Amino acid sequence: MPIRRRRRHLRLRLRALRSGIAYTRVFEDDETDRRGLALTSGARVLVIASAGDRALDAVAWGAGQVVAVDRSPAQLRLAALKVAAAGVLESDDLIALFSRGRHPQARRLYAARLRPRLEGPDREYWDGWIGLLELGLHGHHPLGWATAIGGACLRLVGGRTLRALTWDSLDPTAQARLYESRLRRRYWNPLTRWMLGRRAIVRWFAADPSERRLMLGQRFHEWLEERISGVVATSLVRENPYWMPVLAGRPAAPDHETAWLRPDAIDAVRPAPSRIRLAEGSVVDVLETLSPGSLDAVALSNVPDWLTPTELARLWEALARALVPGGRVVLRSTLRPSPAPAGSAATALVVDEIASRELTLHERTGIFASVTLLVRAPNPGPTASATAI
């Protein structure tokens, strides 16, 4: 590449670090949320927006109304672009833009099909940043750089054995045998455990300082090692949309992508622009604005790990008020024990221990110590009528 083009590319890459986007895809197993939330057709759902995927997955699963909340404006800009794209683009373009994260015609597609469907801050933002979708969405930000470097190291150390896991048609049992006998000690040894005890390294993957401090204090790498063995033993790596980009440097096949990006979901996600409402702010504040009994399900990501004890107490109360009896909440945690309702809130929001264990066991990212399913207990006395969110 001529020097001048190399310099321009480097300038673009360095500028891209200032996009404000921290997450370009939701690194949380969609199957876990599908099973945990168990949405019925027309369900009223609240999710953490993050990269926008979970809100769109909820529409693909039949949700009628979705509130996608995030305190990061840049995350909401990305969610808005994905929602607009789901409403009009063909599956091949969606896969290029958001699974591969690179589309050679991104600017043309944006000008002709997406920009007319964006308004105010969303349009202003993408007028300036649409080049990210030509440069490479998933590798443009700090987590993207860390994942690219981490992935390259894993591929170097894993060599042919890792390639077998990401290419060959192994079943999970054969996969686990190969991983445990050939790869586990290469990836989990005194050096890697020491590295995962360093704040300077972990800060690239765990953005929240208080969560990070607790994770390091709890030697999170101990449960992470077991969780990763669990993922390899229960699911196919080459069909894992979360680990394939890291381990193979390419996305999983479209049929194995997160729900909204699968080619067979294209019709189901078309109504997304009219069903998803993006809300900027803390999830606790937004929940407190909702009417009693106006939600059927809530996906909290691992946000409770980032909340103060006061915010947590408000969260459980707001959830108990906003959820219908029987309403479901899925939350993830990198902490032990996981944040959970206490006191009177624990009476209203009951932990389903058996389902939580099952969901944790089958969560295909392996980066969470646990997944918890909460179910809203029936109200004593007469129930509230169904209201819109």
Ligand SMILES: C[S@@+](CC[C@H](N)C(=O)[O-])C[C@H]1O[C@@H](n2cnc3c(N)ncnc32)[C@H](O)[C@@H]1O
């Ligand atoms: C908790 S982070 C973790 C990343 C997540 N595991 C993923 O893969 O998308 C997810 C999102 O939560 C948002 N967030 C964190 N605290 C929040 C809060 N109190 N209210 C609303 N959004 C919050 C962050 O801005 C981020 O976009």
